[in-house]
Amino acid sequence: MKKDILKVAGKSLKSRLIVGTGKYKDFIETAKAVKASDADMVTVAIRRINILDKNKPILTDYLNPKKIIFLPNTAGCFNSIEALRTLRLAREMGGWKLIKLEVLGDKKTLYPNMMETIKANKILVKEGFKVMVYCTDDPILAKKLEDDGASAIMPLASPIGSGLGLQNKINISLIIKQSKVPVIVDAGIGTASDATIAMELGCDGVLINSAIANAKNPILMAKAFKDAVISGRNSYLAGRMNKNYFASPSSPTKGLI
Amino acid sequence: MAKIQINGKKITIKSNYSILDLLKKYKLSNKKVAIELNGIIIPKIKYNKNFLKDNDKVEIVHFIGGG
Numbered sequence: 001m002k003k004d005i006l007k008v009a010g011k012s013l014k015s016r017l018i019v020g021t022g023k024y025k026d027f028i029e030t031a032k033a034v035k036a037s038d039a040d041m042v043t044v045a046i047r048r049i050n051i052l053d054k055n056k057p058i059l060t061d062y063l064n065p066k067k068i069i070f071l072p073n074t075a076g077c078f079n080s081i082e083a084l085r086t087l088r089l090a091r092e093m094g095g096w097k098l099i100k101l102e103v104l105g106d107k108k109t110l111y112p113n114m115m116e117t118i119k120a121n122k123i124l125v126k127e128g129f130k131v132m133v134y135c136t137d138d139p140i141l142a143k144k145l146e147d148d149g150a151s152a153i154m155p156l157a158s159p160i161g162s163g164l165g166l167q168n169k170i171n172i173s174l175i176i177k178q179s180k181v182p183v184i185v186d187a188g189i190g191t192a193s194d195a196t197i198a199m200e201l202g203c204d205g206v207l208i209n210s211a212i213a214n215a216k217n218p219i220l221m222a223k224a225f226k227d228a229v230i231s232g233r234n235s236y237l238a239g240r241m242n243k244n245y246f247a248s249p250s251s252p253t254k255g256l257i
Numbered sequence: 258m259a260k261i262q263i264n265g266k267k268i269t270i271k272s273n274y275s276i277l278d279l280l281k282k283y284k285l286s287n288k289k290v291a292i293e294l295n296g297i298i299i300p301k302i303k304y305n306k307n308f309l310k311d312n313d314k315v316e317i318v319h320f321i322g323g324g
Binding site: 020021022023024027030043044045046047048049051052054058059060065070072073075085088089090092093094160161187207209210 | 263264265266283284285289290291292293298300301316317318319320321322323324
């Protein structure tokens, strides 16, 4: 069988699991969980540096952007102007053009603001960014983002950090069927089986943060997600059996004594 | 002397102080940060050419953990 590689914006990823680096107890735990997840790509945020505490550890002391792909996000941005400012700074910092656009609409739900997301996506694509875009699970809006040049469509399974799992399989399936760019479920996955379900639907990948970081044992959960994503992908590729209303015996009936 | 704001904090610096001098003062590696001066991103190669003056607002950002 030929190798099953996820290609996104010219990058080839062995793993279809992308992990976030927020909410961990410390950077040691972050690094261990990332390693256990076997992910090739991690999301990172951009914030002011603490100039007063020079000895405070920083993320890049623990995760090397030369060894793992950093996907800078715009978490905390509530309009396109803030998102553009953040991503232009990210580009200057490391020369990255591959970024995650996330424009939020509301603090309580952290639901995407699609009007601002569409606006920012257009500008970023024009500026040469490769945009992986966090979005609602509305197929029409997802199509719009793709038509405008997004490199990956990342619909939410349920609200960020909610752990409620995949709430609208029909919409996610519609987006998978229509998209020519990778579809990566981002946000809301609660446990490993949720990731398997998303992968069995035909998603190209999943992005997980809270479900790993907030687990009682994040490192073990990272491993669970690694296996769950591989399992779901293999299941999708293998093609599931048909569903039947009635039973069908697994043992032959011929030759019964 | 010049009074500037760095990441929202007011500080006083010497005259003819460049962004590069500022990074050295705080022991920051220019490879790990990005800098905005009065809302405009300064390319790394210009850190030694941009001198700070009174009321300048400097933002120094870096990557942190996030989802």
